[in-house]
Amino acid sequence: MKLNRLIFERLDHRILVGTVSFLAIMVLVGWIWINENARMAAFESQYLARSIERGAELFGSSCSTCHGIDGRGALGVAPGLNNPDIFGHNFLAEIDTQVDALNLERTEVEAQGNTDRVTEIDAELATLQTQRDSLITQMQPAVALGYNPESPSRLVNLGWGSTLHNFIYSTISSGRPVSESYWSQPMPAWAQANGGSLRPDQLEDLTNFILNWDQGDDWTIEELNSVRQFAIYPINPATVSAGPQEPPVGATTTIADIMVGLQDVTGDPQSGDQLYHGVAFGCSGCHINAVVAPLVDGTWTRVETERLLDPQFAGYTGEQYLAESIIHPGAFTAPGYAPGLMPTTFGDRMSYQQLADIVAYLKTQDQVE
Amino acid sequence: MSVLPFPSFLDDVKEKGLKRAALEGVNEVVERITVGMNVQDIREALRGEPASRKPNPRLQPHADGFWLHMRPSYFHRSVTGIYPTFRLGWLSTYFVFFETITGIFLMIWYTPSPEVAYANMLNIMSNVPFGQFIRDLHRLGAEAMVLIVFLHMLRTFFTGSYKKPRQFTWFSGVILLICTMFLSFSGYLLPWDQLALWAVTIGASMVEASPPPVVGTNLNLLLRGGPDIGANGLLRFYLLHVLAVPAVLFIFTGVHYYKVIIHGHSLPPAEENIGEDTAKRVPLDKRVYFIPDILTSEIMWIAVTTLVLVVLVTWFFHAPLEAHADNQVTPLGTTAPWYFLWIQGALKLGDKVLWGIIFPTLVIIFLIVIPYIDVTKSRRFAHRRFAFSVAFILLSLLVFLSYMGLSEFGVKTSADSEILHEMLMEPAHNHMGTLRPIPYDQLVVGQFTTAQFETEEFGGDIGTAIAHQNEAVAGDLEEILLAYLNSTLHLSVSSINFVPLPADAPELMDGVATLAHDITQHPTEMPNAWATVIITQPQSGLKRVDVVIVWDEVQIEDGVPVLDESGNPVFVLDENGNRIQRINGDTMFIHEDSQYFPAPGA
Numbered sequence: 001m002k003l004n005r006l007i008f009e010r011l012d013h014r015i016l017v018g019t020v021s022f023l024a025i026m027v028l029v030g031w032i033w034i035n036e037n038a039r040m041a042a043f044e045s046q047y048l049a050r051s052i053e054r055g056a057e058l059f060g061s062s063c064s065t066c067h068g069i070d071g072r073g074a075l076g077v078a079p080g081l082n083n084p085d086i087f088g089h090n091f092l093a094e095i096d097t098q099v100d101a102l103n104l105e106r107t108e109v110e111a112q113g114n115t116d117r118v119t120e121i122d123a124e125l126a127t128l129q130t131q132r133d134s135l136i137t138q139m140q141p142a143v144a145l146g147y148n149p150e151s152p153s154r155l156v157n158l159g160w161g162s163t164l165h166n167f168i169y170s171t172i173s174s175g176r177p178v179s180e181s182y183w184s185q186p187m188p189a190w191a192q193a194n195g196g197s198l199r200p201d202q203l204e205d206l207t208n209f210i211l212n213w214d215q216g217d218d219w220t221i222e223e224l225n226s227v228r229q230f231a232i233y234p235i236n237p238a239t240v241s242a243g244p245q246e247p248p249v250g251a252t253t254t255i256a257d258i259m260v261g262l263q264d265v266t267g268d269p270q271s272g273d274q275l276y277h278g279v280a281f282g283c284s285g286c287h288i289n290a291v292v293a294p295l296v297d298g299t300w301t302r303v304e305t306e307r308l309l310d311p312q313f314a315g316y317t318g319e320q321y322l323a324e325s326i327i328h329p330g331a332f333t334a335p336g337y338a339p340g341l342m343p344t345t346f347g348d349r350m351s352y353q354q355l356a357d358i359v360a361y362l363k364t365q366d367q368v369e
Numbered sequence: 370m371s372v373l374p375f376p377s378f379l380d381d382v383k384e385k386g387l388k389r390a391a392l393e394g395v396n397e398v399v400e401r402i403t404v405g406m407n408v409q410d411i412r413e414a415l416r417g418e419p420a421s422r423k424p425n426p427r428l429q430p431h432a433d434g435f436w437l438h439m440r441p442s443y444f445h446r447s448v449t450g451i452y453p454t455f456r457l458g459w460l461s462t463y464f465v466f467f468e469t470i471t472g473i474f475l476m477i478w479y480t481p482s483p484e485v486a487y488a489n490m491l492n493i494m495s496n497v498p499f500g501q502f503i504r505d506l507h508r509l510g511a512e513a514m515v516l517i518v519f520l521h522m523l524r525t526f527f528t529g530s531y532k533k534p535r536q537f538t539w540f541s542g543v544i545l546l547i548c549t550m551f552l553s554f555s556g557y558l559l560p561w562d563q564l565a566l567w568a569v570t571i572g573a574s575m576v577e578a579s580p581p582p583v584v585g586t587n588l589n590l591l592l593r594g595g596p597d598i599g600a601n602g603l604l605r606f607y608l609l610h611v612l613a614v615p616a617v618l619f620i621f622t623g624v625h626y627y628k629v630i631i632h633g634h635s636l637p638p639a640e641e642n643i644g645e646d647t648a649k650r651v652p653l654d655k656r657v658y659f660i661p662d663i664l665t666s667e668i669m670w671i672a673v674t675t676l677v678l679v680v681l682v683t684w685f686f687h688a689p690l691e692a693h694a695d696n697q698v699t700p701l702g703t704t705a706p707w708y709f710l711w712i713q714g715a716l717k718l719g720d721k722v723l724w725g726i727i728f729p730t731l732v733i734i735f736l737i738v739i740p741y742i743d744v745t746k747s748r749r750f751a752h753r754r755f756a757f758s759v760a761f762i763l764l765s766l767l768v769f770l771s772y773m774g775l776s777e778f779g780v781k782t783s784a785d786s787e788i789l790h791e792m793l794m795e796p797a798h799n800h801m802g803t804l805r806p807i808p809y810d811q812l813v814v815g816q817f818t819t820a821q822f823e824t825e826e827f828g829g830d831i832g833t834a835i836a837h838q839n840e841a842v843a844g845d846l847e848e849i850l851l852a853y854l855n856s857t858l859h860l861s862v863s864s865i866n867f868v869p870l871p872a873d874a875p876e877l878m879d880g881v882a883t884l885a886h887d888i889t890q891h892p893t894e895m896p897n898a899w900a901t902v903i904i905t906q907p908q909s910g911l912k913r914v915d916v917v918i919v920w921d922e923v924q925i926e927d928g929v930p931v932l933d934e935s936g937n938p939v940f941v942l943d944e945n946g947n948r949i950q951r952i953n954g955d956t957m958f959i960h961e962d963s964q965y966f967p968a969p970g971a
Binding site for chain 1: 415416417451484487488491494495496498499500501661662665666668669671672673679680683692693855859861907908909957958959960961962963
């Protein structure tokens, strides 16, 4: 009761306590104000960190089956995301910058008639070219899987005009329905709004997790070479529609009619090689090793020494077997491979000339295993 | 000469000089604002001097002003100290206004939609200056308000202030208590995080139990806006929170205060007999006038209480924000808000309708009718032993039921799930998994085992114990473990090779030691249990911690292990008569910037 009398019964004490309390509130609010920007930044950083953690869990449960637990992709199934090309890292950039600078200087000193310097620059350029070639050689495992050291940015190759964040977010959100034509299964749409199972915040978490793979300038060629699958680029419709189009074979055309149609064209193995490894049909995306689909090497050998000996192909020619395998892949699945993986739409996208070219190319694959 | 039909300020300056004219102008303005008190009157009041003119200008604001006409011009001296009111009624009113003001600020940044509500919270926390401050104040005020209103009711009971003629005041107070609890409860959902969704889901599920089923089903649909709480439910809770319940609360606050003024604040039990109307009979020597004493006291209390709240939210309290609400993921250990734990506890006693609906309704009815049942003729403590005894029994019951409402009580979860939860759980209810706050630097990449802490049979040699564990795992068990890690936990490891915990990671050591201890606490449910903690680094700045428990499977019935005659568990055997080993595990990721501890947003 002493406190009661001391503080509450005397008017001047009440005024004093109230005033001091009010001033203390002002001081504390000022203190919070001073620290507010740092606190907000800290919260944002902390929240991003926790978002990455949640994204990691989602990636493990939803994405790792196709993109790999370590995010380096799965051959013939889905591209690696833990991958310098998605972040646009150019291993040759430093050398190319030096080469450009030297070429510029060379033009200038050559105009000035400074032949000594020209000679020096040529020597330096030769050294750089050697280093460049060496780097590209080191990247051969990745190059063999479709990586292009000269054009190492996936966003640039796609002509993507927005940010990498938006590219990843929109890809997860909407999926890639058309990717069925070049992957064994299409990238599904994950957003609940698009029929998937993930909320917008989960899409954001996944995006943040994938973006956290970026190593900036610290990417190494070893990491590049450990990527198991690089992106396959879909055909650009603008280039397809340019110029006269040949009629397609037709996905429902019988093999007998297809063989009749093929009689009018002559296959070009070189053109077939380009088609086989190009983005239009993306054959090499799956037939790159013997995991998802049979290896391209030795195709013709296997056709002649194994398939045609099978009674169900009695009367078939090698060309007929190959044409049927391309246009009607469901007719027969090579032993040891899952049925139904190969797209059935090539008949509607491929002309007789293109089919003949690819068959001609496959006939050159007569390596003995 | 002014062109106006009345003298202007310039005329006054010409006539009286600038200083005098200005002072008189200020005086007039102050007198109009205070509805009767000029500067001199205020000065005298604040100095504690008697009024120097008559009629007493300090009574005029009560007679002529809008705001003070609601307040009595004087109080009885016996109610102006700490006892008997403890300022609890005043504090309750303070929180009504405090919550309204802070709530309005939050409304500016909030949209009641599941699509954006959680993002709004993040924005308030990360992008709105003072956003977290106001949110913390609002949340703290909400919790405090429930507590203060409840204590106010208790005080009213113990001082017998609900007795004649204040029975209806008590009734309106019960309505205010219900409104306060429902205000707090409806606000719980708005952040749209896991804590919100599941606490409200539990609360709202009681509505569904209302008999008959057709009523329960439709009430549930009305409240939630669908079978589950979604966009409609969130909007409804928001509207209840900001419109409907506050409207009822403000109306009944008016009714309640009107009754308080009509009958006067009840005096301490020893000074007032039943049926006395203190408001109309305060002796002159007992009067404490509103101006200046009560007014300065209230302003002081506003400053002091606000300071206490500001101090608390600056250093000690932050409103929780858990992960985004997810209908598909029920967190282990979900409970209702603390003030509804007594109902959750009662629900564990049995029938949902009886304990979830009928029992709380009876409690409310009982509270309402207390003044009409307890018609004894004295308010003095010594004469109310029976009422006090009943009250203490009921309070004890309330505390016990609330304890029963905790997830620790009576909720059966398998021991392995419980341990994994305790090790890895995300922050919730001011608690998080044992391994989660381990500093990032101490999360050393490697495969560790609880066998490190069971070295008795190896003479205390850790290396031998771990080597023994590696040998025990090698072979079939390693294959099973690797398959589990790869396919179930999606962890890419190619071999199992346990290593000793590093000595320079003491908190990791403590965490694994806790795990080693916990798995031995269930010898009949998880016999021969051991566990491994596997730490990997999937990304720069991100580590992954997998905890896997392995034990011999035993027969379980109704969540309880079956025991043989000698009290030993009955093992499940395969076709060759060998024991079957069970595996369960879980994963967490820790980013170096996550800052588990300090609390989120600190």
